[in-house]
Amino acid sequence: MGFVSLHDLAKKGRKSPGKGNMPIPAVAVTQAYYESREACILTVRISPEGMDSARLKKGDKVDVQYDPENNFWRVKLSVGGKGYAISGTAKSETGVVRFTHYEGMPLIAERQARKVRAFADEQTIQYGAGEVTFSLLQPEQDDSED
Incomplete structure (x- = not known):
């Protein structure tokens, strides 16, 4: 007998085409x-390699900054413990x-876009002690269900 795991089949079926073997981007921003709440939420995800390169860890307080002139973003370790906490599972x-x-805060798409994701342009990423600076590639509409 040759049993096939239904869990494995379901897992393969849930993956979006082309995303299975895609390398994890160093930084991704989701809007x-x-x-129902009339709220727009921004989420910045930093890969494990990006966290190591910037010497950041979960629990650190960071400031998310934006340079409108050059269209660059920066996640920087906060001085004095103010800012957003880096979390994760x-x-x-x-x-x-x-x-x-x-x-007054920047967005990656129009405010009421349901779900949009943009990845960092790997050519622009710069790491420093306690910070990562990057620009974003063209945002993509994310049609996956939550």
Whole structure:
């Protein structure tokens, strides 16, 4: 008899085409709009390699900064413990910074776009002690279900 795992089949079926073997980007920014709360949430994900290169760890407080003139973003270790905490799941070393968008903050797409994701341009990423600076590639609409 040759049993086939239904769990494995379901797992393969859930993957989006072309994403199975795609390398993990160093930094990704997701923007999601929640109509029920009229809130826009931005999420910055930093790969484990990016976290190591920037010498960041979960629990660190960081400031997310934007340079509108050059269209660069920066996640920088906060001085004095103010800022957003880097979080993440126990099973993953990926760092996650999540915050609500307020007037005056930059967006990667129009405010009421349901879900949009942009990856860092690998050619522009710069690491320093306690910081990572990057520009984003063209944002993509994310049609996957939550």
